Amino acid sequence: MPAVAKAKKKSDGEKKNNSRLVEIAKSLLKNKLSVIGLTIIALIVLTAIFSPFITSYGPYEQNLGSTKLGIGSEGHFLGTDNYGRDMWSRIVHGAVISLLVGLCSVGLGLLGGVILGLLAGYYRNLDGIIMRIVDLLFAFPGILLAMLIIAMLGTSLVNVVIAISIWSIPGCARIVRGSVLSIKKQEYILAMRSVGASDWRILFKHILPNCTAPLIVFGTMRMATAILSTSALSYLGLGAQPPTAEWGAMIAAGQDFMWEAPHIAIIPGIAIMLTVFSFNVVGDGLRDALDPNMDVNH
Amino acid sequence: MNKRKFLGLAFFLVAGLLVISGCSSEGSGGESTGDGEAPTEITYATTSDAAGLSPIDTNDSVSSNVTYQVYETLFTQNPETLEPEPLLAESYETPDDNTWVIKLKEDITFHDGTPFNAEAVKYTFEQLKDPDRAAPRASLLEPVESIEVQDEYTVVLKTEEPYGPMLAALSHTNAAIVSPTADKEGNINKEPVGTGPFVFEEWVEGDQITLKRNEDYWREPSEIETVTFKVVPETSTAISMLETGEVQFIDAVPSDHISRVESLNGVEVQKSEGTRVSYLGFNMEKEPFNDPEFRQAVAYGVNQESYVSQLNGLGIHNESIIGPKVFGYNEEATSAAYEYDPEKAKQMIQDNGYEGQEVTLLAANRDNYMKMAEIVQSQLTEIGINASIETMEWASFLDTARQGDYEMTFLGWANSTADGSELLYPNLHSDNIGSSNYSRYSNSEFDNLVEESRTIVDQELRKEKLHEANLLAMEKVPWVVMNHGVVTLAYDESVEGLVVDPTGMWSLYPVSRK
Numbered sequence: 130m131p132a133v134a135k136a137k138k139k140s141d142g143e144k145k146n147n148s149r150l151v152e153i154a155k156s157l158l159k160n161k162l163s164v165i166g167l168t169i170i171a172l173i174v175l176t177a178i179f180s181p182f183i184t185s186y187g188p189y190e191q192n193l194g195s196t197k198l199g200i201g202s203e204g205h206f207l208g209t210d211n212y213g214r215d216m217w218s219r220i221v222h223g224a225v226i227s228l229l230v231g232l233c234s235v236g237l238g239l240l241g242g243v244i245l246g247l248l249a250g251y252y253r254n255l256d257g258i259i260m261r262i263v264d265l266l267f268a269f270p271g272i273l274l275a276m277l278i279i280a281m282l283g284t285s286l287v288n289v290v291i292a293i294s295i296w297s298i299p300g301c302a303r304i305v306r307g308s309v310l311s312i313k314k315q316e317y318i319l320a321m322r323s324v325g326a327s328d329w330r331i332l333f334k335h336i337l338p339n340c341t342a343p344l345i346v347f348g349t350m351r352m353a354t355a356i357l358s359t360s361a362l363s364y365l366g367l368g369a370q371p372p373t374a375e376w377g378a379m380i381a382a383g384q385d386f387m388w389e390a391p392h393i394a395i396i397p398g399i400a401i402m403l404t405v406f407s408f409n410v411v412g413d414g415l416r417d418a419l420d421p422n423m424d425v426n427h
Numbered sequence: 428m429n430k431r432k433f434l435g436l437a438f439f440l441v442a443g444l445l446v447i448s449g450c451s452s453e454g455s456g457g458e459s460t461g462d463g464e465a466p467t468e469i470t471y472a473t474t475s476d477a478a479g480l481s482p483i484d485t486n487d488s489v490s491s492n493v494t495y496q497v498y499e500t501l502f503t504q505n506p507e508t509l510e511p512e513p514l515l516a517e518s519y520e521t522p523d524d525n526t527w528v529i530k531l532k533e534d535i536t537f538h539d540g541t542p543f544n545a546e547a548v549k550y551t552f553e554q555l556k557d558p559d560r561a562a563p564r565a566s567l568l569e570p571v572e573s574i575e576v577q578d579e580y581t582v583v584l585k586t587e588e589p590y591g592p593m594l595a596a597l598s599h600t601n602a603a604i605v606s607p608t609a610d611k612e613g614n615i616n617k618e619p620v621g622t623g624p625f626v627f628e629e630w631v632e633g634d635q636i637t638l639k640r641n642e643d644y645w646r647e648p649s650e651i652e653t654v655t656f657k658v659v660p661e662t663s664t665a666i667s668m669l670e671t672g673e674v675q676f677i678d679a680v681p682s683d684h685i686s687r688v689e690s691l692n693g694v695e696v697q698k699s700e701g702t703r704v705s706y707l708g709f710n711m712e713k714e715p716f717n718d719p720e721f722r723q724a725v726a727y728g729v730n731q732e733s734y735v736s737q738l739n740g741l742g743i744h745n746e747s748i749i750g751p752k753v754f755g756y757n758e759e760a761t762s763a764a765y766e767y768d769p770e771k772a773k774q775m776i777q778d779n780g781y782e783g784q785e786v787t788l789l790a791a792n793r794d795n796y797m798k799m800a801e802i803v804q805s806q807l808t809e810i811g812i813n814a815s816i817e818t819m820e821w822a823s824f825l826d827t828a829r830q831g832d833y834e835m836t837f838l839g840w841a842n843s844t845a846d847g848s849e850l851l852y853p854n855l856h857s858d859n860i861g862s863s864n865y866s867r868y869s870n871s872e873f874d875n876l877v878e879e880s881r882t883i884v885d886q887e888l889r890k891e892k893l894h895e896a897n898l899l900a901m902e903k904v905p906w907v908v909m910n911h912g913v914v915t916l917a918y919d920e921s922v923e924g925l926v927v928d929p930t931g932m933w934s935l936y937p938v939s940r941k
Contacts (some may be wrong), residue, residue: 133431193733211683211737212801284818366792371816372801382797385683387663 132227161416166407186215197390219374237294250309257419308340342419353408384395467652472665479616484601486563498603498621511594523587537606564601595846627803650939676918702842703912722904726765728772728810742910750911755847755893789833791824847893868905
């Protein structure tokens, strides 16, 4: 009997959540740009997942007999690069890398940022120390901070993930802290405390769920930054090492051939542009959908 | 943005563009002379600035390009035959194997008025050998024991042991004769003074070096009046400048850019076989690279021909370590290498239990090293070796490679004396492990052959010894030769008489413009 009651209660909660989700989805779908962005992201994710089935060449398979084939060549509809590797396979493989690096670094960054933000916002005595460290991290321009971290750790994709996640921490921490500061003064938190709920419970069960809206927006926007930064670092030779099919590294390798075979550099450039654009517009749309106050401004 | 604002902005942008294009066309138009007289200035674009302008204190091709026009050597290499010929010297004789008596040309003066004589030669060579000065190419005259002035125009070099490559060494740009007065009183590394056809005028560091014609040159003065060496870090920018006429010539065109240069109107391209050799080197002190079977398998597995096909004609496939344009080459060596045979390579890798062996290819991110690394990495994967690539910027790469902190790497040697002893001794003789012998190759039989090639004066016999040493090294594979170089020059069609040597050097003395 109690199990049934619990299940019922849960489904009530779900229903409530569902209606909220539907509302968000509706307002998101009203925004045409977001719809385009979502479609592109969905396509990229699908190509990444099914990459082995939609490419007929390996991304590292060289064919020195047919290098720098143009777009629309037989068997290589996006052409080949300077080592005769199929551009389509490399772009698709690059999507896998970009999405993975983006997800990992944003995930790690959010994790670190949320913990620091919750602690700083909730405990006054930790606030000073944590926020000063965050300010210190903010003092560096983002890409410079990432380059500094990579200079210390060495060049590799894993270190790029670490660098970008460290770079994401301060922004996230500040957002969470702000939310915590406003939420912890609400009466229901006071009520929880008077009932004797532990700090842990209050922080993670009652305060954190109320921070999700800004976090989702931040995370989506951050995906765009993370993918762009990974490419930028790889372009500079600090990230993925050749022959890795990473978009930024592909542009770096292709720029020598801008005159005779511009597609080698331009195609990965377009891939980066589309992905970053999509994450940004979806982020924008999400912010509008999640924040009712935004309507006032429009 | 409303329409009017947009139009305003568009107008502003177009106006700006017009102003900019007006400025630049004026700039390039100013160079042509109105009355149809041929221009007498020439500008060369280089990707980096010279390190210094003293032949004693530098050892890099960018600096040599400048010093080659300002200073002269006692002997010079004939670009056709590669045999040394007298330049500042008149003649020479060798009364015995350890003595070189060199007669000098008379009535030559340095740009500062100092007379060129035996004292100047003695001074220059002693400076080159002086341990306190630490000249980077001191090794050129390392076997020379004493330098004596016999009379005003005769100098006598005595060696401890016979020194075969003496004339090649004396033809090297870093053995050029400097003005003793200028060196004692000033800094010839900043303000060079030689006997050459061009006089130093000005050096704006990081920007350009200007030379003027030497009006009192001991031969006919050059037809070119002003020479400018301009620093243009980006090759593609340099090519655009060549196209617009801002520079008249560039050299060492990278293979990825050559097709663009060849398609330019009014630009001629000169390509000829060079002395440079590029190779894949093993670190012989590490496992499994000390196993000859492993190295042979790699040699069988690397397909140089497919690599060379990617160089757009700027490379020659020949697996001999001593290249066809270098003294000591014998055609027999061409067929002595491990020819591409992936099946055999795979078999050898399997038989010796190296399947799936992890190796790291260290590659510098310049020239064609990255290209070699990517192609070799893919070819090694095919024969069952898991190779990954580590890239480095040039300076840290050189440090890492010199310390032997690598497994396999790609390097090149310019062979600027075009003498095989000067290739095998620094790069593969066990004396030079820790300095220029990056592969840390040590083989006493090979060492002996190379030493003999250096101490024999009979040139035919030297050639035989070098050939023997070459074959031995090719058999033991401390290197897998990737390609031999092709030297290039791209110049405006108004330039005449510019010729590039197999070593990549060029002299502006015979050049004129029409």
